[in-house]
Amino acid sequence: MSLVVQKYGGSSVADAEGIKRVAKRIVEAKKRGHQVVVVVSAMGDTTDELIDLASEVSPITSGREYDMLLTAGERISMALLAMSIKSLGHEAQSFTGSQAGVITDSVHNKARIIDVTPGRIQAALDEGNIAIVAGFQGVSQDSKDITTLGRGGSDTTAVALAAALNAEVCEIYTDVDGVFTADPRVVKKARKIDWISFGDMLELASSGSKVLLHRCVEYARRYNIPIHVRSSFSGLPGTWVSNEPRVGDDAMEQALISGVAHDTSEAKVTIVGVPDKPGEAAAIFRTVADAELNIDMVVQNVSAASTGLTDISFTLPRTDGKKAIEALERRKAQIGFDSLRYDDQVAKISLVGAGMKTNPGVTATFFEALSNAGVNIELISTSEIRISVVTRQDDVNEAVRVVHTAFGLDSDSEEAVVYGGTGR
Amino acid sequence: MSLVVQKYGGSSVADAEGIKRVAKRIVEAKKRGHQVVVVVSAMGDTTDELIDLASEVSPITSGREYDMLLTAGERISMALLAMSIKSLGHEAQSFTGSQAGVITDSVHNKARIIDVTPGRIQAALDEGNIAIVAGFQGVSQDSKDITTLGRGGSDTTAVALAAALNAEVCEIYTDVDGVFTADPRVVKKARKIDWISFGDMLELASSGSKVLLHRCVEYARRYNIPIHVRSSFSGLPGTWVSNEPRVGDDAMEQALISGVAHDTSEAKVTIVGVPDKPGEAAAIFRTVADAELNIDMVVQNVSAASTGLTDISFTLPRTDGKKAIEALERRKAQIGFDSLRYDDQVAKISLVGAGMKTNPGVTATFFEALSNAGVNIELISTSEIRISVVTRQDDVNEAVRVVHTAFGLDSDSEEAVVYGGTGR
Numbered sequence: 001m002s003l004v005v006q007k008y009g010g011s012s013v014a015d016a017e018g019i020k021r022v023a024k025r026i027v028e029a030k031k032r033g034h035q036v037v038v039v040v041s042a043m044g045d046t047t048d049e050l051i052d053l054a055s056e057v058s059p060i061t062s063g064r065e066y067d068m069l070l071t072a073g074e075r076i077s078m079a080l081l082a083m084s085i086k087s088l089g090h091e092a093q094s095f096t097g098s099q100a101g102v103i104t105d106s107v108h109n110k111a112r113i114i115d116v117t118p119g120r121i122q123a124a125l126d127e128g129n130i131a132i133v134a135g136f137q138g139v140s141q142d143s144k145d146i147t148t149l150g151r152g153g154s155d156t157t158a159v160a161l162a163a164a165l166n167a168e169v170c171e172i173y174t175d176v177d178g179v180f181t182a183d184p185r186v187v188k189k190a191r192k193i194d195w196i197s198f199g200d201m202l203e204l205a206s207s208g209s210k211v212l213l214h215r216c217v218e219y220a221r222r223y224n225i226p227i228h229v230r231s232s233f234s235g236l237p238g239t240w241v242s243n244e245p246r247v248g249d250d251a252m253e254q255a256l257i258s259g260v261a262h263d264t265s266e267a268k269v270t271i272v273g274v275p276d277k278p279g280e281a282a283a284i285f286r287t288v289a290d291a292e293l294n295i296d297m298v299v300q301n302v303s304a305a306s307t308g309l310t311d312i313s314f315t316l317p318r319t320d321g322k323k324a325i326e327a328l329e330r331r332k333a334q335i336g337f338d339s340l341r342y343d344d345q346v347a348k349i350s351l352v353g354a355g356m357k358t359n360p361g362v363t364a365t366f367f368e369a370l371s372n373a374g375v376n377i378e379l380i381s382t383s384e385i386r387i388s389v390v391t392r393q394d395d396v397n398e399a400v401r402v403v404h405t406a407f408g409l410d411s412d413s414e415e416a417v418v419y420g421g422t423g424r
Numbered sequence: 425m426s427l428v429v430q431k432y433g434g435s436s437v438a439d440a441e442g443i444k445r446v447a448k449r450i451v452e453a454k455k456r457g458h459q460v461v462v463v464v465s466a467m468g469d470t471t472d473e474l475i476d477l478a479s480e481v482s483p484i485t486s487g488r489e490y491d492m493l494l495t496a497g498e499r500i501s502m503a504l505l506a507m508s509i510k511s512l513g514h515e516a517q518s519f520t521g522s523q524a525g526v527i528t529d530s531v532h533n534k535a536r537i538i539d540v541t542p543g544r545i546q547a548a549l550d551e552g553n554i555a556i557v558a559g560f561q562g563v564s565q566d567s568k569d570i571t572t573l574g575r576g577g578s579d580t581t582a583v584a585l586a587a588a589l590n591a592e593v594c595e596i597y598t599d600v601d602g603v604f605t606a607d608p609r610v611v612k613k614a615r616k617i618d619w620i621s622f623g624d625m626l627e628l629a630s631s632g633s634k635v636l637l638h639r640c641v642e643y644a645r646r647y648n649i650p651i652h653v654r655s656s657f658s659g660l661p662g663t664w665v666s667n668e669p670r671v672g673d674d675a676m677e678q679a680l681i682s683g684v685a686h687d688t689s690e691a692k693v694t695i696v697g698v699p700d701k702p703g704e705a706a707a708i709f710r711t712v713a714d715a716e717l718n719i720d721m722v723v724q725n726v727s728a729a730s731t732g733l734t735d736i737s738f739t740l741p742r743t744d745g746k747k748a749i750e751a752l753e754r755r756k757a758q759i760g761f762d763s764l765r766y767d768d769q770v771a772k773i774s775l776v777g778a779g780m781k782t783n784p785g786v787t788a789t790f791f792e793a794l795s796n797a798g799v800n801i802e803l804i805s806t807s808e809i810r811i812s813v814v815t816r817q818d819d820v821n822e823a824v825r826v827v828h829t830a831f832g833l834d835s836d837s838e839e840a841v842v843y844g845g846t847g848r
Contacts, residue, residue: 016480023481050500056440057447058507065510068518069503072496076474079493083482086489094492099568120568144523144544 002168003125004029007039007135007158011175012232013077014044022173022232023084026130030090035125037165039135039158040081042073067108067137067148071097074134074154082132092130095120097137098146101164102157104138110150111138113157113219116164125165133161152213159216163223170220171228172212178229178238179204179211181259181409186397189410193258195240200258200352203386206296207350208263217241256355257362257407262400263348264393266296267321268379270313271328273338283335284312284328291327293320297348297381297388309338313379315390318344346378347396350388351403357384362407369406375399426592427549428453431463431559431582435599436656437501438468446597446656447508450554454514459549461589463559463582464505466497491532491561491572495521498558498578506556516554519544521561522570525588526581528562534574535562537581537643540588549589557585576637583640587647594644595652596636602653602662603628603635605683605833610821613834617682619664624682624776627810631774632687641665680779681786681831686824687772688817690720691745692803694737695752697762701732707759708736708752715751717744721772721805721812733762737803739814742768770802771820774812775827781808793830799823 006026013019022040029036050069051061060066078094085092101117124131135154138147149156155172162170179201180190196204198221205214211229220227220241230238274280281300288295297315316324325342328335349370356362366387370377375398379390391399404410430450437443446464453460474493475485484490502518509516525541548555559578562571573580579596586594603625604614620628622645629638635653644651644665654662698704705724712719721739740748749766752759773794780786790811794801799822803814815823828834 016477019481053440053500053504054507057443057504058511060507060510065503065506065516065518069500069507072499072503075496075499076477076493079489079496080477080481082489083478083484083493086484087482092489094489 001033001035003035003037003165004169004171005037005039005158005162005165005167006171006173007154008041008173008232009154009175010041010044010047012173013040013081016080019043019077019080019084023081023088025173025232025235026081026085027088027090030130037121037125037131037133037161037167038081039133039154039161040074040077041135041154043077043080046073046076062109064108064145068146070148071134071137071146074136078132078134082130085130085132090130091128092132093124094132094134095124096134097157098139100131100133100161102133102138102160103141104147104149106140106142106145106147108145108147111140111147113138113149113160114141116160118161118164121161121165133157152216155213155216156219159219159223159225159227162225163219167225169226169228171230172216173230173232174211175231175233176211177231177234177236179209179241179259182400182404183209183262186262186400187260187404187410188414189412190404191409191411193239194237195242195245196258197354198241198243199385200354201241203350203352203383204259204261207261207352207386207388208265208348209259209261212241256359257351257353257409259352259409260400260404260407261350261352262396263350264396265318266315266346266348267318267342267344268313268315268346268390269321269324269328270311270341270343271335271337272311272341273309274312275336276308276310280335281312283331284337287327287331287335288314288316288324291323293324293327297379297390299379299381315346315348315379345393346390347393347399348388348390349396349399349403350386351407352386354385356387363387365406366403369402370399373398373402375402425457425459427459427461427589428593428595429461429463429582429586429589429591430595430597431578432465432597432656433578433599434465434468434471436597437464437505440504443467443501443504443508447505447512449597449656449659450505450509451512451514454554461545461549461555461557461585461591462505463557463578463585464498464501465559465578467501467504470497470500486533488532488569492570494572495558495561495570498560502556502558506554509554509556514554515552516556517548518556518558519548520558521581522563524555524557524585526557526562526584527565528571528573530564530566530569530571532569532571535564535571537562537573537584538565540584542585542588545585545589557581576640579637579640580643583643583647583649583651586649587643591649593650593652595654596640597654597656598635599655599657600635601655601658601660603633603665603683605681606824606828607633607686610686610824611684611828611834612838613836614828615833615835617663617679618661619666619669620682621778622665622667623809624778625665627774627776627807628683628685631685631776631810631812632689632772633683633685636665679777680783681775681777681833683776683833684824684828684831685774685776686820687774688820689742690739690770690772691742691766691768692737692739692770692814693745693748693752694735694765694767695759695761696735696765697733698736699732699760700734704759705736707755708761711751711755711759712738712740712748715747717748717751721803721814723803723805739770739772739803769817770814771817771823772812772814773820773823773827774810775831776810778809780811787811789830790827793826794823797822797826799826
């Protein structure tokens, strides 16, 4: 009997109606003959409400107790889901992350899974039951304290359980019909992708696509667990993410270009007048690293021969911008630059596709499309299967649309439907 | 260093303000040099809201998943309380029932504590921390499933932890100033009791007093843990419940009468025309027991010599009334009675006090007071330290007041303050 892991996000179980709809979907999978393990997020806004409550009693927004608080949300949704399934005449048992054997390190609020020992889940399945597991949470190996996995944690729980239980597929149910060739809110003619490789999905995720988080896809690739991203509202087939297209599925060929992603959450920092000598870049990025800031794109051009000075730019999450500027200013003398420029009115547009490796025209087509639309390019960064540019934020929607059209990604119709918010 | 267990009910932590007020009170105890273990209920209406949600997705209102759902409430309140204490500069750690070592049987929704292994609590105390424990919940010894302790469960958690940790006292913080000689909502001149014995408190609890539940007091008596019931709002000294008054505390002598309790939640069933022969009562109460009904008072008077028939009356929770009538009707022929009478417009008034054992005038004074007020007595039942009567429900408030006055229990002023709802 094949085993399926299904994950439902917060928007899919936002209220009692949502829970009942999801319960029916789970029972359908069971009736089709699968063993079913379900990972569920907290209902709708529950987590935000808990965070609000916490802010009223304490300025502390991290640590052991914060994790204990936040994990209450999944406890509620998983118990309700199990009860709803039982009322449909099927046996279900719910398990906390700890009970499900999700073992993590001790870094509260963004713990990493280090082992999964799903003995109780396996026992529930062996008895013919459906197992419901709290997403987003685990238990620390050392202290046996409750931990949370941070952003996208429930998806990671699902993939980790799928790997530990040797599942056939990990189905991630969300409020969109799958992964699209661009954000359907920006590009009305975005197409749903039937199949995408782990590699391309990873690039999309790190370029601003929010359907799957990088961490979850990385985990799935490591253990070779196919992910099927689909809507809990429509029930339509969604997007398969795996190493290879499924055998016999003609539609699922490697596309030249998988999609266009964009990201408006970053800011650009430019360090002006850096002496062009060894060790300068190292000093700058050591400073940034010491401040525990995650940077994204880094660009340095050749220096002007006349001055011996160069400019270095990087992008990072806008929320970290102030800290980066402060950290750099403090070491201005040691590093020896002229000045800093900070710009948070930027956007990043990325074209992703393994096909571009063997197709030299891609870069040219990309830049021509932007140029024809009058979009100015401020930074460029490329990998083997991705090209990213930074532009003015005001231009981003137009830029995504023209690039999407230029690479023939437009659908004949406007097929995307967005059903709700996003889970965690 | 002496160890104090404090328990705060749902009304004490109904909102962020309540949590902050309770956090300050806990820190004060710590500053006075105590080791402090705190048991906390779910915030205000949280549990009711979860029950409402459950009723929307499933008709099932019991079992493993229901317990998993309900225990989310304490997880929220205990984490917030720990965070609030930390923001006051003291170290606190929260523990679920399972983490605190509250081991129960496997009877979901009304599990019984069978062992307490508070190793993690002790370790937290040894490190100088305040330990916050979720009330009302435990983990089953056999299946390692989450269980709840049923009504009054948090008080029982507190007493059980106090026993296991050899605490000096178990302080039960609630929304009234202590145990009163009568319900202050009925008797304005009710007096707060400074000290009451376990025995009298047990009788009051089973006679309708709701401040402490029978089960919690029984546990405290078994392990000889003094309970101090007091208000989390006023901070005044409350009522001590223990085996003996504390040495040197003159005010705490055994009173003749501890108090007057009343209960309007019961119904009266009368079985009319029962043959007065051996085995009849047994057949009746076996029938009731088979229907899993808990009966309270049972009264049978001598039979009328002329008929050889007698009447048997009993009281039971009104919510069980219908089941009792149905069960008895089904066995009418076997038992051989004439008819059944059911009356849910009754109330029970009880006078409690160990002093009455040695004071023969108590019963007379009690009945005279009721008679003078025109209150008709329908049933009488007595124990060594309690007299209970059943009257019309319409008469109950007046009956309680006149009895309270007749035994000199009236305070000179109206001292009782009721601050909020009641926790669980």
